Amino acid sequence: MISRKASLLLIAPALALMAALFLYPLGFSLVSAFRQEDGGGWGAGNFLRAWQFYSADIVFSLVIVGLSTLLVAFLAAAIAGYLTLGENRWCLAVLRWLYRWPLFIPFVVAAQLMRTFLAKNGMMNNALVELGLLTPFTTHSYLDWRGIVITFVWKQTPFVALLLAGAMAALDRSTIEAARNLGASRLRLLWDVVLPQVRPSFGTGLILSFVTMMSVLSVPMMINAQTPTLLTVDMAWRINAYGDYGLANALGLIAYAMTGLVAWFYLRQGLKENR
Template sequence: MARPSFFGLLLIAPALAMIGALFLYPLGYSLAAAFTDPQGGLSLVNFGKAYEFYSTDILFTLFIVITSTLLTGLVSIAIAGILTLGETPWLVAALRALYRWPLFIPFIVAAQCMRTFLAKNGLMNNTFVALGIMEPIQATSLLDWRGIIITFVWKQVPFVTLMLAGAMASIDRATIEAGRNLGASRLRVLVEIVLPQVAQTLLVGLVLSFVTMLSVLSVPLMVAGSQPTMLTVDMAFRINSYGDYATANALGVISYAIAGTVAWIYLRHSVKREVQA
């Protein structure tokens, strides 16, 4: 029994070494540095500086990520619901062909595309002007917090929709047909019959999207680039401009705490669901 265990450990040793070197060691180092003062003692001075300088950015980050997550969930539910319950063949086919595209586009490319699309003289406003929907003088730039949210939602909707549509497709169609035969509208069937059965999948997709958006640097840096901004930009600024790794690590720990809180809520919900089952 010892030999297979040894060879199994040998096989996973490179992966474990990479995880330790690239993830666990930086995590431990950043945690230690965040709680260490310039003299080398334990202190919360770095968190005090982070709160003093970036408390507004912490709230701004929470607002952006929570709003983007909620909008991602709503749009994903709408698209997955149409794919599952839609009765218009061309619309279902068009959505099925188009909704996955942003999934394969990196965040930095998405941010650059949005800079062109959402600018005052960008593609969106020029299209509206050409169609006569608005006058040129009415054009405004969305390269601010609105642009960040639009980019995040556009980028994350395909990921959540793919998970949600797959879960909806696995539902017993008899329950859906029973609701329709009793006169329920498609919206009511979606909300009262389908969504409760795929709520766990939706929650997983939203938690993963929340953590992903919380960690993105390119979108807030390229799309908005003004104050207030997100914590990832603040961390990069403290390091690149001042070499202040201690404050940057404190901001990182705050990000860990935010992500950990969301993970805790998800785990608590999952455990409660299993106990009730």
């Protein structure tokens, strides 16, 4: 049996990495965010300046990431549900092979792909013109907030769908077959029987996606070259252009608060259900 000291030695490298890569930066951010601009005291001045300069970007970030999370939830549930309840072997094989591709593509590559796909003269508009659905004069660029949402949804849907499909595959099939024998449609099965049983995995995947999308810099910087924009772009701008770590860290803590609020709401709902 492993002694307590040996156990601590085994987990020491992981604890050291957590302290160096997460706890220390978090502590530095807290100290820097509450230190006054002139370095002489403490206060909420950086947060007041953050709201004064970037209130529109704060609201924009919350709306864009929230909308993307909702779309990811809908598509992931549809994909995982069809993988679990679908019966067409060809469609299942194609879907299993196709939907996982974005998992292996980094966000910076996804952003570059979408720049060439969603531009006014990009691949999507050219395909629609060739099909006769649009003319060259009626095409539109989607390199704005819509492009950010499309990129986020395309990139994060496979991640949530994979977690959800795995949880659905572990369910007792007898409940599904019983509901099917009673005449329940595939949509009713998914909504009333399957999804309630995999709600913890579903919620965990959506929270992780929300946090991931809130922290991405490459997508808004490469796709949305206008204002308002996401907070990650504002933080990078304040540091690179002005060396203003106080305001940048204040924006970072505001983003932390957004993600923490979402996680708290999910955990609160889970505790209520357990009670």
